[in-house]
Amino acid sequence: MAAPDDLLLDVRNLRITAAAGAVLVDDVSFTLAPGEVIGLIGESGAGKSTIGLAALGHVRPGCLIAGGSICLGGREVLAASEKARRALRGREIAYVAQSAAASFNPSIRIGAQVIEAPVVAGQLGKAAGTEKAEGLFTELDLPAFGSFGRKYPHEASGGQLQRAMAAMAMIGGPRVLVFDEPTTALDVTTQVDVLAAFRRVLREFGCAAIYITHDIAVVSQMADKIIVLRGGRMVEAGPTNAILTDPKESYTRELVRTRRSDDAQGAGPDGSGEPVLSVRDVEAIYGSHKVLHGVSVDLPPRSITAVVGESGSGKSTLARCIVGLMAPSGGEIRFSGETLAGYASQRTALQLRRIQLIHQNPDMALNPRQTVLKTIARPLEVFQGLRGSRVREEVARLLAQTELPESLVDRPTSRLSGGQKQRVCIARALAAKPDLLICDEVTASLDQLVADGILDLLRKIRDTASILFISHDLGTVRRLADRLIVMKSGEIVERDTPANIFSNPRHPYTSELLSSVPEPRTDWLTEVLAERAKAEHAKIREDHR
Secondary structure, eight states: OOOOTTOSEEEEEEEEEETTSOEEEEEEEEEEOTTOEEEEEESTTSSHHHHHHHTTTOOOTTEEEEEEEEEETTEESTTSOHHHHHHHBTTTEEEEOSOHHHHSOTTSOHHHHHHHHHHHTTSSOHHHHHHHHHHHHHHTTOOOHHHHTTSOGGGSOHHHHHHHHHHHHHTTOOSEEEEESTTTTSOHHHHHHHHHHHHHHHHHHTOEEEEEESOHHHHHHHOSEEEEEETTEEEEEEEHHHHHHSOOSHHHHHHHHHHHOOOOOOOOSOOOSSOSEEEEEEEEEETTEEEEEEEEEEEOTTOEEEEEOOTTSSHHHHHHHHHTSSOOSEEEEEETTEEOOSSGGGSOHHHHHHEEEEOSOHHHHSOTTSBHHHHHHHHHHHHHOOOTHHHHHHHHHHHHHTTOOGGGTTSBGGGSOHHHHHHHHHHHHHTTOOSEEEEESTTTTSOHHHHHHHHHHHHHHTTTSEEEEEESOHHHHHHHOSEEEEEETTEEEEEEOHHHHHHSOOSHHHHHHHHTSOOSSTTHHHHHHHHHHHHHHHHHHHHHO
16 A cells, blocks of 8 residues: 655554564554654663664564555555665665664774765765765764764764764665664763754755654654554654653653653762772773873762763773773772772682672673573672572572562573663672672663663662762763762762752863753753853853953
8 A cells, every 4th residue: 555645654553573473563553754753762672673673674583574564655665575675775764773883894984884885786976975975974063074984983982973874874865764772872962962963964854754762851852753662562642742741641651750850869878987999099091092080989888879971081991990801000999998900810709709890781791592590690600609409599589689580580681671681680790799889881771661670779789789880871870879970081070969969060061961961841952052052152252352
């Protein structure tokens, strides 16, 4: 069935199943008009990305489009051959992935990758492709194509790579773009720039878009309409402002409430006593570039200390130094009164057990072929010497502690949801009975409700261990931390309780961070950009005096 002439995309009664028969997407329908942006929002496993990929006529291995219709520009995608579907991708519809760093080939220059697809397909010559890329780089606020295009992906920032991926998607002139969580891994100040660039380029080129995210505040800045998904089904759909101001369904109301919550829930135990960890004047160098400049931090016992800052501020480098993945070039790190060796390989087994790190991406931290039992059992065997039935009993206890059902014990980690995987990572860390838990962006890729469950779990863990919580999400930090440290360019610029910093930031950079936290209202981004422009004009006038 052809879509009406005024529609670019017409999805009707879409049904997608897994090979084992599980229904992933059930009876989803929506339309997309020229210039329109529709947001898909929901928890992990809601079917958002599955729907976005299906719009390109693609499903992940092991999945099947079992029913429905997808008309793109009047052509039925599902009835087309795979060759015909590939011809549509890049020309009629294109995809912008969540992780640009993982999507670019690290051995090929950025510019060559941006123009490659239309040049190889014969859609554009190399000169025409370069010319079009130059224009897109300008529209997306990227450095000049002649210089930036010669960089390799590792030489660009996360925000630059994400915009370069948008240029790569748009260079073939598609009329529909699918954005799949494109700002999830970005700090809030960079996110503002990327959102502004995406919104501007969509309007400039008249593209329609599907914007997939778990953050209702972010999608509010981009979408004309929002579809709320849960368990593969549509819970609610409507104009963005109506969803934000008058949600009809309880699940939608909970999404909006969670994002609007600004209650500081830290202020746990007073943390009095000798610090569990003392970092004194620590410096760190990558090559010839100094990334930490005399950083000093004390972590009290039974407390949650959060570290925030933009990409490149030194947050993760500080964590790497503490756990021994990187040796400081200067300063000292003391743990329970003992000076720690620079590298983990030089530390005692007791020190290794007592400091545990939980990574941002559980997919990269877990072996997908191992079961939950084997994953959690390893530290029990290494650090506690448990064997046989004792291991299974302790794994069951840790699953209960992290609020996971014991029925998952023999399931491969590849078959878990994002929130379940992160809880398995936490359970594995807890198996070592640590005194210090370092959490590096552990809720960054999780939807709001699942992330709140992880935060509740960390609050309980605080009763037995100190936590260093690294994040770029200030809303999360406000609800979790007892103490807050703000970093910029490898230095600590402010430290205090979250309540004091949020109510009275003393450093200009802290004020900028706080003003960049998205709010679930449609005019937020416009207001932030107007304030930035006003401040920039004032600075220019001041400089000319």
